[in-house]
Amino acid sequence: MLRFVDLDQRMxxxxxxxxxxxxxxxxxxxxxxxxxxxxxxxxxxxxxxxCQVHCPLGNNIPDWLKLTAEGRLEEAYEVSSATNNMPExxxxxxxxxRLCEGNCVIEKGFNAVTIGSVEKYITDTAWDKGWVKPIxxxxxxxxxxxxxxxxxxxxxxxxxxxxxxxxxxxxxxYDRIGGLMIYGIPNFKLEKxxxxxxxxxxxxxxxxxxxxxxxxxxASLAELKEKHDALLISTGVYKARDIQTPGSGLKNIVPAMxxxxxxxxxxxxxxxxxxEDGSLxxxxxxxxxxxxxxxxxxxxxxxxxxxxxxxxxLYRRDRENMPGSMREVxxxxxxxxxxxxxxxxxxxxxxDAVTGVRAQKMRLGMPDASxxxxxxxIKGSVATHKADLVIKALGFDPEEIPTLFGAPALEVSRWGxxxxxxRTMMTSIDGVFAAGDIxxxxxxxxxxxxxxxxxxxxxxxxxxxxxxxxxxxAKAS
Ligand code: FAD
Ligand code: SF4
Ligand code: SF4
Numbered sequence: 001m002l003r004f005v006d007l008d009q010r011m012x013x014x015x016x017x018x019x020x021x022x023x024x025x026x027x028x029x030x031x032x033x034x035x036x037x038x039x040x041x042x043x044x045x046x047x048x049x050x051c052q053v054h055c056p057l058g059n060n061i062p063d064w065l066k067l068t069a070e071g072r073l074e075e076a077y078e079v080s081s082a083t084n085n086m087p088e089x090x091x092x093x094x095x096x097x098r099l100c101e102g103n104c105v106i107e108k109g110f111n112a113v114t115i116g117s118v119e120k121y122i123t124d125t126a127w128d129k130g131w132v133k134p135i136x137x138x139x140x141x142x143x144x145x146x147x148x149x150x151x152x153x154x155x156x157x158x159x160x161x162x163x164x165x166x167x168x169x170x171x172x173x174y175d176r177i178g179g180l181m182i183y184g185i186p187n188f189k190l191e192k193x194x195x196x197x198x199x200x201x202x203x204x205x206x207x208x209x210x211x212x213x214x215x216x217x218x219a220s221l222a223e224l225k226e227k228h229d230a231l232l233i234s235t236g237v238y239k240a241r242d243i244q245t246p247g248s249g250l251k252n253i254v255p256a257m258x259x260x261x262x263x264x265x266x267x268x269x270x271x272x273x274x275x276e277d278g279s280l281x282x283x284x285x286x287x288x289x290x291x292x293x294x295x296x297x298x299x300x301x302x303x304x305x306x307x308x309x310x311x312x313x314l315y316r317r318d319r320e321n322m323p324g325s326m327r328e329v330x331x332x333x334x335x336x337x338x339x340x341x342x343x344x345x346x347x348x349x350x351x352d353a354v355t356g357v358r359a360q361k362m363r364l365g366m367p368d369a370s371x372x373x374x375x376x377x378i379k380g381s382v383a384t385h386k387a388d389l390v391i392k393a394l395g396f397d398p399e400e401i402p403t404l405f406g407a408p409a410l411e412v413s414r415w416g417x418x419x420x421x422x423r424t425m426m427t428s429i430d431g432v433f434a435a436g437d438i439x440x441x442x443x444x445x446x447x448x449x450x451x452x453x454x455x456x457x458x459x460x461x462x463x464x465x466x467x468x469x470x471x472x473x474a475k476a477s
Contacts, residue, residue: 001041001043001065003041004044004106004113007038007039007042008111009042011028012035012121013029017335020335021304021335024187024188024267024305025187026092026187027188027189027331028117030121030124031118033125036117036118036121037070039113039114040066040069042106042113043061043065043066043113045062049061050103050104053103054102054103055100055446056447056450057446058083059087060079060082061100061115064076067079073122073129074126074129074131077123077126080122081126084119084449085152085159085449085452085453086152086156086445086449087119088124089152089194090116090119090449091117091119091121091122091123092194093185093190093445095444096112096116097325097327098325100115101116127197132201133201134201135159137164139165140165141164141167142167143229143230143463144167144168144169144228144229145161145228145231146171146224146227146228146230146232147232147234148171148172148221149172149233149234149235149436149438150172150174150178150209151181151236151436151448152445152448153234153436153449153451153452153455154179154232154234154435154436155178155198155199156449156450156451156452156453156456157232157453157459158202158207158452160452160457161456161459162202162205162206164456166460166463167208168207168208169228170208170210171210171219172209172211172212173217174212175211175212176268178195180236181195181445182195182264182268183257183265184257184295184298186302187267188301188305189298192268215235216404216406220405220406221429221432225431229431230432230433230459230462231431231433232433232452232459233434234435234436234438234451234452235399235401236436236437237397237398237437238257238396239397239399240255240392240394241396242394243290246348248348250352250353251354252354252388254280254391255391256298256299256392258274260298260302262274262275262281281306282303282307283307284307284309285309285388286309286312286386286387286388287300287308287310287312287387287391288312288389288390289311289313289314289390289391290314290315290391290393290394291315292313292324293322293323293324295393296391297324297331300313300332300337301331304337310386311336311337312337312340313338313340314340314345314357315339315340315341315343317362317364317372318364319339321364321373340383343359343361343362343383344359344377345360346358353388354387354388354389355387355388356384357385357387358382359382360378360381360382361381362375362377363375363376397416398416398417398418398438399416409429410429410432411427415441417438417440417441420439424458424462425451425459426458426462431462433455433458434455435448435451436451
């Protein structure tokens, strides 16, 4: 260990931008075993590992780095999977520069240990070697739990509850399992096979999936509650924020999720009419994406792969104040995306379909309540950008869950996220819990996994306590 003094940081080999533009495959190759061990050995085994403190899962990073450096990969996998239900997913798509690696003590002066790439390498190897097995619970319990939503929060909770022997049912309105990991995040960041093999493992472990089952349409919350001892709501956030400017109703101004879902479905082999008719396909078009988060980065990079004529990203703040990961911005720039910083749409041009975007130049003013500088328009400074396709990536809000679920007693915050008691993860309805983006607002996969794990522990405590209470009541009567 401590090899950071003589070994430079090396990421796995990255494919060239030209090569990447031709397909939707992941952009990094896998580490070769020797290189993974070398990179892991750069860790200084800190007494207080800030990497671990800043990992939402509290992953035992120094231990699995040491085991990898020593070539003890199966043990590294055991340690890594003890705190994370999808280490190979987090290794691929966590914004490590803001989490574990950004807080690695050797980052300043020596460049961080490549924690994410090693984490991915360990679990990809475990899959290849057959170390990842279906769950065999020590005991089978009669009680059942229903998850509404099969994204990372629902799947992590499903796995943890199945390990404890519960009968687990997962309901999702989509035809495929995985939530945003399937239909939001593009293949070049997270290949779909990585998710489908996880789903198959859960099915082989006895978890029952109810696909194309929409709560609110196919059953109310109360009807589902009748069937299970506890429920978890993990439905994510999907209501796209909109732009209200002149021309915003023109054709070919589309929400990011529709665009990304069409592209992901196409990649999965589905017939997608909107892709074929060109309305959700960037090929040959001048594309402008509005927004500066991870979703916007995924849209610009998808557009380059679809063969767009030009791709621009309009963001109202500057590079330093962008919410998206800096790594993603760098990838996008390498792939030919042009960033128009400090610009906000002032209107869309065109008669029937959009032909251009009028962009208002901005400057950063006083910090707002969150401490970020607020963008202010610079009077009389407007530029026009050609556009045949505009993609709106301005973030997401929750849907009206109490109304949709026919459950007015379900309390929500003023933003529409579901209110929970953070000690018990329970909502305002007894036996109904909530986790993931629907509680936090749009966040990260790693936080959804953390919430799912916490919710599973809370549900277990709730069911156990209820069983004891029922026994005492039965004895007393
Ligand atoms: P989701 O993943 O949204 O899953 C919710 C599930 O609930 C869905 O499958 C949905 O179909 C289902 N559902 C909703 N309503 C109902 C209903 N009424 N009945 C039944 N089922 C229902 N995070 C990262 O960490 N790294 C990234 O690089 C990254 N990139 C992203 C890119 C995009 C384009 C987007 C949109 C998000 C990205 N995120 C990223 C964020 C991350 O995907 C989410 O934070 C995470 O998926 C939230 O997990 P979840 O389980 O709460 O919800
Ligand atoms: Fe880093 Fe994410 Fe892995 Fe935690 S889960 S160690 S934050 S890559
Ligand atoms: Fe190793 Fe960096 Fe974590 Fe320290 S902070 S234990 S050097 S990975």
